[in-house]
Amino acid sequence: MNPLIEFQQVCKYYHMGDSTVVAADHISFEIFPGEFVAIVGSSGSGKSTCMNIIGCLDVPSEGTYLLKGQDVGQMDKNQLAEVRNRLLGFIFQQYNLLPKLNLVENVEVPLMYAGVSKKERRERARQALEEVGLGDKWRHKPMELSGGQQQRVSIARALVGHPSVILADEPTGALDSRTGREVLGMLQDLHQQGHTVVLITHDNSIAVQAQRIIRLEDGKVVYDGPSDAPEAVVTPRFSGGEGRVRA
Amino acid sequence: MKITESLQLALKNIVSSKVRTLLTMLGIIIGVAAVIVIVGLGNGLETYVTDSFSSLGTNTLTVSVMSRGSTRSLDAEDFYEIVADNSQYLDLCSPTVPMMGYVKIGSETISSTTCTGVSEDYLDISGMTVASGRGLQYSDMLTRSKVCVIGAYLNQAYFGGNAVGQTLRVGGQSLEVVGVLAQKGDTLEEGGSDDCLYLPYTTAERISGQASTYTVTMRDENNIDQSVAALEASLYAVFASDDYYTVTSMAEMLDTMTSMINILVGVLAGIAAISLVVGDIGIMNIMLVSVTERTREIGVRKSLGAKERYIMQQFVIEAATTSALGGIIGILIGDGLSAVATAVISRISEESLTVAPTLGAVLLAFGISVGIGILFGYLPAKKAARLNPIDALHYD
Numbered sequence: 001m002n003p004l005i006e007f008q009q010v011c012k013y014y015h016m017g018d019s020t021v022v023a024a025d026h027i028s029f030e031i032f033p034g035e036f037v038a039i040v041g042s043s044g045s046g047k048s049t050c051m052n053i054i055g056c057l058d059v060p061s062e063g064t065y066l067l068k069g070q071d072v073g074q075m076d077k078n079q080l081a082e083v084r085n086r087l088l089g090f091i092f093q094q095y096n097l098l099p100k101l102n103l104v105e106n107v108e109v110p111l112m113y114a115g116v117s118k119k120e121r122r123e124r125a126r127q128a129l130e131e132v133g134l135g136d137k138w139r140h141k142p143m144e145l146s147g148g149q150q151q152r153v154s155i156a157r158a159l160v161g162h163p164s165v166i167l168a169d170e171p172t173g174a175l176d177s178r179t180g181r182e183v184l185g186m187l188q189d190l191h192q193q194g195h196t197v198v199l200i201t202h203d204n205s206i207a208v209q210a211q212r213i214i215r216l217e218d219g220k221v222v223y224d225g226p227s228d229a230p231e232a233v234v235t236p237r238f239s240g241g242e243g244r245v246r247a
Numbered sequence: 248m249k250i251t252e253s254l255q256l257a258l259k260n261i262v263s264s265k266v267r268t269l270l271t272m273l274g275i276i277i278g279v280a281a282v283i284v285i286v287g288l289g290n291g292l293e294t295y296v297t298d299s300f301s302s303l304g305t306n307t308l309t310v311s312v313m314s315r316g317s318t319r320s321l322d323a324e325d326f327y328e329i330v331a332d333n334s335q336y337l338d339l340c341s342p343t344v345p346m347m348g349y350v351k352i353g354s355e356t357i358s359s360t361t362c363t364g365v366s367e368d369y370l371d372i373s374g375m376t377v378a379s380g381r382g383l384q385y386s387d388m389l390t391r392s393k394v395c396v397i398g399a400y401l402n403q404a405y406f407g408g409n410a411v412g413q414t415l416r417v418g419g420q421s422l423e424v425v426g427v428l429a430q431k432g433d434t435l436e437e438g439g440s441d442d443c444l445y446l447p448y449t450t451a452e453r454i455s456g457q458a459s460t461y462t463v464t465m466r467d468e469n470n471i472d473q474s475v476a477a478l479e480a481s482l483y484a485v486f487a488s489d490d491y492y493t494v495t496s497m498a499e500m501l502d503t504m505t506s507m508i509n510i511l512v513g514v515l516a517g518i519a520a521i522s523l524v525v526g527d528i529g530i531m532n533i534m535l536v537s538v539t540e541r542t543r544e545i546g547v548r549k550s551l552g553a554k555e556r557y558i559m560q561q562f563v564i565e566a567a568t569t570s571a572l573g574g575i576i577g578i579l580i581g582d583g584l585s586a587v588a589t590a591v592i593s594r595i596s597e598e599s600l601t602v603a604p605t606l607g608a609v610l611l612a613f614g615i616s617v618g619i620g621i622l623f624g625y626l627p628a629k630k631a632a633r634l635n636p637i638d639a640l641h642y643d
Contacts, residue, residue, distance in 0.1 A: 057550060057636045078554045085552020096547045096640070100263055112252065113552040157551070 002069060003030035004164060004196055005054060010063035012049045012219075023049040025219035026063065031198065033164070036191040038199040038210035038227065046219035048169075051200040055088055055167050056080045068164060085113050089158030093170035095150040097142035103129060103153050104138040110161040128156040132186070148179030155186055159195075166190060166197045172206060184209050204233045250564065253557075257565040260537075261572070271533045272573030274526025275620070279577025279612040280584060281519035286608035287585045289512025291601045293505055300501040306468035307372060308337075308475065310461040312482070312492045319486050323448060323458050329481040330463060336474040338466045341366035342458035344451035348418025350444060352405045359438040360401060362417050364451020364458070370396070370428075372464050380411035380426030387447040394450075395422040398443040399430040415444075418454045422446055471496050516608070520615060527570060527619040534566050534627035538634075545631050546639025555632040562631050566624020567617055574616040578609055 012024035024046045031037050041047040052058040053065055056072055059080075065072045067087060075083065089110075090096075097106045107125035116124070129135050132152040134145075142150050151171060158166055168187060172180030188209060191197050199210055207213050213232045215223035223232060261268045314320035321329075323342045330340040344364030350357045363369075367383045370376070377396065387394055395417070402410040410424045432440045448458055465474045475494050482492045538545070545558055585602040592600045 052637050055550065057640075078556075081549065081552050081554040084550060090550050092547075092640070096543070096550075098544055098547060100259060109548065110551045113548075113554070113557060118252075161552075 001032055003066075004033045004035075004068060005029075005031040005198070006064075006066040007050075007053075008064040008066070010053060010060045010065055012046075012053065012058070013061045022219050024053070024060070027216070027219070027221055028063075029214055029221060029224055031165075031196065033196050034191075034194055036188070036197045036199070036211040037214060038201060038207035038212070039214045039216065040201055040204065040207040041216035042202055044218075045216040047200050047202070047216050049219070050216065051167065051169055051198075054165070054198060055090060056083045081113075085110055085161065087164045089161065089163035089166045091151070091154050091158050091166065091168040091171045093173040095142070095147070095154045095174070097150055097153055097157075099142055102139050102141055103134060103145075106142065106153060107157045107160050110157065114161060124160055125156075128160040129153070131159070132156045146179070147175050148182060151175060151179075151183050152186070155183070155190075159190070164196060166195055167200070168197065169200045170202070171199070172201075172203075180206075208233060250560070253560050253564040254568065256561055257568040260565060261569060267533065268569060268572075271530055271569060272526070272576065274522060274529045275570055275573030275616045276526075276577040276580060278519060278521075278523035278526050279574050279616055280581035281522060282516050282612040283578065283581030283604045283608050284584045284588065284602065285515045285519055286512060287581075287602040287604040288588065289508055289515070290603050290605055290608075291589070292512075293508050294603070295600050296504050296508065297501060300497055300504070305498045305501060306465045307497050308463045308465065308478065309495045309497070310463060310478065310482070310492060311495075312459055312461075312486075314457075315486050315488065315491045319491075321482075321485055321492075323452070323461075325485070326458075326461050329478070329485075332481060333474075333477045336466060336470060336477050337463050339368040339372050339464045341369040341372055341462050342448040342452075343369070343460045343462055344448050344455055344458045345460075346418055346446075346451055346455050348454065350401070351416040352401075355405070357401070357405070360398075360442050360444050362444045362446070362451075364448035364455070365445050366448055369445065369462070372462055375431070376429045377426045378429040380424070382426050383445060383447055388449050391449040391453060392447055393420060393422050394425045395444055395446040396426040396428060397424055397445075398428050398441040400435045400437070400439060400441040401444065402427045403435055404437075417444065417446065420450070420454055422450075465496075468498065471498050520612075523612065523615050524619060526573065527616065527623045530566055530569055530573075530620055531623035531627060533569075534562060534624055535630070537565075538562065538627045538631040541631075542634060542639045542642040545634050546636050546642065549634070549636035550640060558634075559628045559632040562628035563621060563624045566628070567621045570620025570624075571613075571617045573620075574613040577616070578613060581609075581612075 007027050007029050010024055010027045011022070014021045014023055027046070027050065039047050039050055053060055056067065059073045067083065072080070072083065098109070104122065104125045107128050108121045111121040111124060126135065126138060129138050132155055134149060134152055134156070137145070142153065145153070171183050171187070175183060184206065187197050187199065191211070199207070201207050208227045210227050213223060213225065213227045214221060225232060312321050326342065327340060330337045342365070346362035346364065350360045350362060365383065366388060367385045370382050378399065382396055397410055402408055406413055410427050413424050414421055415424065416422070430441055435441050452458060463478070465471065475496060478494050479489070483489055486492060548558060582604055585604050588602040
């Protein structure tokens with residue numbers, strides 16, 4: 001089976017005035033279809049950079065990122081937009097629903113950019129809302145909903161285009177622990193249904209809900225393995241073979 | 248994403264912030280309305296002037312001559328000959344001799360009446376008809392008859408409607424009223440178009456001196472240039488200089504007046520159009536604010552797969568919709584104001600001047616407002632489309 005997501009020595013540099021910040025330092029990993037992977041790391045570890053690159057919002061400075069075998073680094077802005085539309089479903093920490101649109105219109109947005117006809121769009125969006133248990137609230141505006149409900153709408157929006165990868169960026173960050181668990185449960189359900197789910201978080205207790213953990217530190221991969229291994233949740237003092245002491 | 252969907256989205260945004268949109272559109276509304284009213288006013292003015300002139304006859308030429316010494320001069324008989332020589336172009340002719348003296352009827356002196364010595368053709372030339380009695384005749388010219396034709400005003404005001412057969416005095420000369428003209432104006436008033444008196448030019452020449460102005464009609468009013476040229480050639484032959492005569496055609500004067508009005512209206516409409524540009528700048532300003540406010544929305548849309556041109560399309564269409572909506576409201580207000588202006592003018596003055604909005608002005612004002620609206624909407628749209636999705640997503 002070919003990997004869905006393939007990072008080959010991916011580097012990302014940001015230029016801040018004269019100095020250069022290395023946000024991703026030769027990161028390599030593969031994610032296969034149907035996996036539920038958590039990318040964990042503290043702030044500044046490079047997990048956001050990773051998520052931006054996986055989400056095709058950004059391209060690597062060096063190295064290669066293959067999504068479904070396509071080299072994302074060689075794509076122009078329009079192609080990136082198309083890949084985001086067709087292959088990726090985003091779930092954000094702040095839900096990022098459009099406040100002026102009602103729920104079904106919000107869920108329709110990716111389909112609209114995919115050029116799906118109005119009738120089919122409405123049908124599929126209603127169905128997606130149905131699946132997250134909000135089918136009867138489709139006329140409501142996002143602000144009339146609780147945080148957990150809003151996040152369910154954003155899950156519906158992520159699913160509606162049948163993407164290859166569900167990319168969840170701190171999906172529980174803005175929720176209380178009970179609704180957070182609910183949302184995590186939904187992600188696990190999606191995984192059970194065969195979806196590929198990539199979860200980005202700083203929280204070990206959330207990361208362990210995934211099947212596999214990729215831990216990042218200072219832009220490098222320090223652990224890549226099953227989430228039930230003892231070292232998965234322990235931050236190693238020494239990373240990789242380079243033996244550099246973490247400050 | 249289809250244009251119609253962008254349009255629906257734009258309308259949704261416009262409706263959700265009504266007050267702001269209205270304020271944004273205000274400049275466009277005022278500009279479009281002003282252009283429409285001003286051009287309508289100019290149009291009405293032009294119609295008014297054209298109507299006034301055509302009642303004088305646009306196929307007439309007015310010739311003024313001066314005498315150049317004793318040898319090179321022109322009297323009425325000479326002028327008739329010139330007209331006869333150019334009969335392929337010229338038709339009727341009448342000397343016009345303005346009378347200086349006042350009209351005296353019984354013991355009353357009337358200073359307001361316009362008295363003119365004319366030929367038997369003058370009434371035809373100026374489109375006047377005799378209501379009672381007779382008009383002037385060729386024999387009156389030959390015999391220098393002491394007769395006159397008076398306007399409806401004098402008849403009503405001084406003769407109780409029975410002027411024919413009565414006498415009056417002009418410049419000390421006693422004249423018999425042989426005819427009364429049909430009423431021309433809407434009302435009879437002192438100094439108005441019905442306060443007039445015509446006597447044979449030969450009689451008038453005896454009192455006021457030789458005729459120096461002539462009114463000639465053309466056979467074909469489309470041959471103005473040839474007619475004028477032929478007449479001028481004959482006059483040049485007499486005077487051997489073009490300093491001693493002038494030939495003016497009514498049509499030319501009308502043209503001059505019309506082009507003056509057009510220039511005036513053009514300048515005013517141009518000033519009003521500046522407000523259109525200012526209005527569009529207002530739209531650009533609001534669109535820029537809106538792009539900043541909606542940075543996060545743009546980021547979300549981009550992350551969900553919106554290409555740059557969709558974002559661009561959305562904002563340009565929103566700018567275009569706003570300016571078009573402003574344009575439509577402006578057209579309605581402009582038309583309303585035109586109707587009000589027409590009513591007000593007819594109430595405060597007796598002249599009727601119709602402020603008529605023209606389709607051209609409406610289309611132009613609308614076109615400019617939408618055109619520049621799109622042009623100015625382009626800049627904010629470009630800004631929105633170029634936003635980096637990562638930055639836009641994390642914008643607060």
